[in-house]
Amino acid sequence: MLAHPERFFEDRFGLTPSAMERLLGSSLAGRVDHADLYLEYRVSEALVLEEGAVKKASRHLSQGAGVRAQSGERTGYAHTDEISLPNLEEAARQARAIAAHARTSAVVSIDRGRQPHDLYSLAEPPLAADLGRKLELLRSVDAAARAWDPRVRQVIASLGSEEVVVLIATPSGLTVGDVRPLTRLNVTVIAEDGGRREIGSHGGGGRVPLDFFLEAERWRRFATEAARQAVLNLAAVDAPAGTLTVVLGPGWPGILLHEAVGHGLEGDFNRKGTSAFSGRLGQKVASELVTVVDDGTLANRRGSLNVDDEGTATGRNVLIENGILRGYLQDLLNARLMGMEPTGNGRRESFAHPPMPRMTNTFMLAGQDDPEEIIRSVPRGLYAVNFGGGQVDITSGKFVFSASEAYLIEDGRVTAPVKGATLIGNGPEALTRISRVGNDLQLDEGVGTCGKDGQSVPVGVGLPTIRIDGMTVGGTQV
Amino acid sequence: MLDLLADLLTRATTKGATAADAFVVEAQAFSALVRLGQVDTVKHAREQRLALRVFVGQSVAAASTSDLSRESVGRLVEDAVSLARITSPDELAGLPDAAELAHPPLPDLDLADPTGHDLSPEEKIDLARRAEQAALDFDPRITNSEGGDFSDHRACYAYATTHGFAGEYRASSFSLSVAPVAASGGEMQRDAWYHVTRKRVALDPPEEIGRKAAERALRRLGGRSVKTAEVPVIFDRETAASLLRHLAGAASGPSLYRGASFLLDRLGQSVAAPSVTIVDDATRPGGLGSRPFDGEGLSVRRTVLVDKGVLASYLLDTYTGRKLGLPSTHHAARDGSGVSVSTTNLYLAAGESSPEALIRSVTQGLYVTELIGFGVNGVTGDYSRGVVGLWIENGELAYPVEEITIAGNLLDMFHAVEGVGNDLVFRDRTASPTLLIGRMVVAGS
Numbered sequence: 001m002l003a004h005p006e007r008f009f010e011d012r013f014g015l016t017p018s019a020m021e022r023l024l025g026s027s028l029a030g031r032v033d034h035a036d037l038y039l040e041y042r043v044s045e046a047l048v049l050e051e052g053a054v055k056k057a058s059r060h061l062s063q064g065a066g067v068r069a070q071s072g073e074r075t076g077y078a079h080t081d082e083i084s085l086p087n088l089e090e091a092a093r094q095a096r097a098i099a100a101h102a103r104t105s106a107v108v109s110i111d112r113g114r115q116p117h118d119l120y121s122l123a124e125p126p127l128a129a130d131l132g133r134k135l136e137l138l139r140s141v142d143a144a145a146r147a148w149d150p151r152v153r154q155v156i157a158s159l160g161s162e163e164v165v166v167l168i169a170t171p172s173g174l175t176v177g178d179v180r181p182l183t184r185l186n187v188t189v190i191a192e193d194g195g196r197r198e199i200g201s202h203g204g205g206g207r208v209p210l211d212f213f214l215e216a217e218r219w220r221r222f223a224t225e226a227a228r229q230a231v232l233n234l235a236a237v238d239a240p241a242g243t244l245t246v247v248l249g250p251g252w253p254g255i256l257l258h259e260a261v262g263h264g265l266e267g268d269f270n271r272k273g274t275s276a277f278s279g280r281l282g283q284k285v286a287s288e289l290v291t292v293v294d295d296g297t298l299a300n301r302r303g304s305l306n307v308d309d310e311g312t313a314t315g316r317n318v319l320i321e322n323g324i325l326r327g328y329l330q331d332l333l334n335a336r337l338m339g340m341e342p343t344g345n346g347r348r349e350s351f352a353h354p355p356m357p358r359m360t361n362t363f364m365l366a367g368q369d370d371p372e373e374i375i376r377s378v379p380r381g382l383y384a385v386n387f388g389g390g391q392v393d394i395t396s397g398k399f400v401f402s403a404s405e406a407y408l409i410e411d412g413r414v415t416a417p418v419k420g421a422t423l424i425g426n427g428p429e430a431l432t433r434i435s436r437v438g439n440d441l442q443l444d445e446g447v448g449t450c451g452k453d454g455q456s457v458p459v460g461v462g463l464p465t466i467r468i469d470g471m472t473v474g475g476t477q478v
Numbered sequence: 479m480l481d482l483l484a485d486l487l488t489r490a491t492t493k494g495a496t497a498a499d500a501f502v503v504e505a506q507a508f509s510a511l512v513r514l515g516q517v518d519t520v521k522h523a524r525e526q527r528l529a530l531r532v533f534v535g536q537s538v539a540a541a542s543t544s545d546l547s548r549e550s551v552g553r554l555v556e557d558a559v560s561l562a563r564i565t566s567p568d569e570l571a572g573l574p575d576a577a578e579l580a581h582p583p584l585p586d587l588d589l590a591d592p593t594g595h596d597l598s599p600e601e602k603i604d605l606a607r608r609a610e611q612a613a614l615d616f617d618p619r620i621t622n623s624e625g626g627d628f629s630d631h632r633a634c635y636a637y638a639t640t641h642g643f644a645g646e647y648r649a650s651s652f653s654l655s656v657a658p659v660a661a662s663g664g665e666m667q668r669d670a671w672y673h674v675t676r677k678r679v680a681l682d683p684p685e686e687i688g689r690k691a692a693e694r695a696l697r698r699l700g701g702r703s704v705k706t707a708e709v710p711v712i713f714d715r716e717t718a719a720s721l722l723r724h725l726a727g728a729a730s731g732p733s734l735y736r737g738a739s740f741l742l743d744r745l746g747q748s749v750a751a752p753s754v755t756i757v758d759d760a761t762r763p764g765g766l767g768s769r770p771f772d773g774e775g776l777s778v779r780r781t782v783l784v785d786k787g788v789l790a791s792y793l794l795d796t797y798t799g800r801k802l803g804l805p806s807t808h809h810a811a812r813d814g815s816g817v818s819v820s821t822t823n824l825y826l827a828a829g830e831s832s833p834e835a836l837i838r839s840v841t842q843g844l845y846v847t848e849l850i851g852f853g854v855n856g857v858t859g860d861y862s863r864g865v866v867g868l869w870i871e872n873g874e875l876a877y878p879v880e881e882i883t884i885a886g887n888l889l890d891m892f893h894a895v896e897g898v899g900n901d902l903v904f905r906d907r908t909a910s911p912t913l914l915i916g917r918m919v920v921a922g923s
Contacts, residue, residue, distance in 0.1 A: 055565055057561040059540075059561060064544060072516075077519060081524065081545070082526075196858075197858065198858065241883075273622055274624055389851070391852070396698070398881050400851035402851055424851075424864045424881055424882065474853065476919045478708055
């Protein structure tokens, strides 16, 4: 749809490369350590089906520019949603004001070393796909979920699609652009039986075309999974309370890694010394069975990017290798201040936010064990296969994530489904208790959104089946 | 701004809309983060968004843009009308009856601070610096900090409909927060304190916010788990307010008509102990949640949600009201993304007991100061969250606890309220006094 981000912004807003150069040069260069201009144009669309009909449709356009100037540890950031040269000059003046008292230094020219990737060029981006086909998809989802079980009372299916065009320019003359498609199909089902109501949900997507949902009738699986979970939960018993052996299923339960270690390894917290992982590089923070990577280079994944929001090519970064802490997730500022390399993890929600270190797709590599044998190894425990959200206190290391589908394990067998319960642990310690790692690594279906400091970005997670010897389970059954 | 909306609505009608409403916001924001005494990040922002909702017969669609150029506004109208042509008709869709619209003069709720924004960036940075410094100076164990943050925001909102409503208002907000880190023997704990107001002069002194933040971080040092048990649980004001938000979510129209609420079909029934009265008051002068009209142009009012334990009202806009066969309770909220239902100033009415007396009444129990995670199921009311707090022994706060959870069901929890504090303060859009809940399961070691 859009061949070239540079040309796009030039045609639309008259921002020629020389105009941008002049802006950054005259306003910023030579007075700060780093400066950049970020231009963004975003169109998003949402279609919602409920009560059997698509009754809600919306389309939103956002555009704007952010100008950033950094000097030492200081960042000045100004943004405007009117992209015009006078507005950008004003933003640059405001961003620079922050550096006014700082020492004068030459602009540091950053050598990115790596070339941007080409991870999601689509012949037909999801936003451009025919509306009639999208409505048909949602209707099919509704019918499939309702057909699953007569106890299905309500189906809410939504399809969101967006396309974001970004262009990043620095005074060192580097400009890099990216066109980022993203789509997500979500299904929520309410089931009812004898006055008891329960909810189930499933979904997925990525930087993929609409046809992604049609491959092997993926849409049908999303629909029936949501229905199955809602109906299953109608029979769920109270979850146990206390410390238990926990087996996590493959895929989305990888949210464990995101909360337990991912956030704590973001460069900003470690530079500031406020993370429970600060100063622990080279130390053992997990069982030797555990290797965790953050990989922004996986084709078409929700958490992937060709370049991060500072223009650095994304990478495959090993965070924990055989239990040893190997690396942090870095943006330009924190990499510079810590004397490390940027890792392609400088991300932002939109032009209205300065970038900071964020995850992309975070997962644990597969191990040797047969998943069924892992379950058989547990005399009494919890088997959790689906989760809602999670959260972490970076400084104390305490993290939670909440199961939405879980079962008791009794004598090595999966038995009764239990109600959702929150699991709580301590990041630097929880992964040391991993005693089994399955050979069944799966990445999630493409639904993750990570919040940090008020900014949301799409991410992915992944996990093989694992056994954790002792985690606190927040049920009600004492 | 009202001229812009009138023009937009005319264009929508010309393109085939049978009814429409439009909303615009223009905002300016500034924030300054000071960390360890040095300026860390300063942000300036100008934002605008124009949103349109159109009805073509009984079909509806919405569109919005941050680009107010004539071309883009034309595109906005085209997008909205063409989307409305593909959505399914809904016989209940539509604007509220014209007779229900708020009549001028709209109330002046004193939401803007005409002079408060006049501070220079240096003065704003200094407020953040003073707040953080007070935390750093409070105790030698305060060794680090995520910083002190001052921010201010001013916006002008306007809303108009094709059937005759037009209103606009200005609002301000100011906030000051500090997040210090306390350390001792290799352990680190972070906590924070903040204040948000509509008038800058009403902000608590920076030093007070900093000291309070330091005290909160320090009292977490030495946190440990406890044995799994069923005990009384006291929620401090901030964590108690989160329980009100969960209840309000279940009482809101969209959750109800989808059958996704544990309060479904409970109007007029007991949903809490008789000591619990919960009110949503959109008319509070200077209130952080106040507004002079709701998101569909209806007048604002005070709504009793729970009256002495009985569910007295839902929270509805026009559409969700029609779905449930009830009138709107004037809780529509409008923003760039569309119409939703929201509370305004939601609070639980103060009781008689001092927080100290509530703590003294507990032999063994938990005092909750922070909740983490998303373990709240609005369909069933099932509740399970991570907790930071203090353990109560023989009526006294004995030691800090962490890496534990509390679990129960929200309906059972509200019914089990055994004590309501006398310490209600409107610090946020949602406010609660300290609450004592008779029994909950605490999971730990």
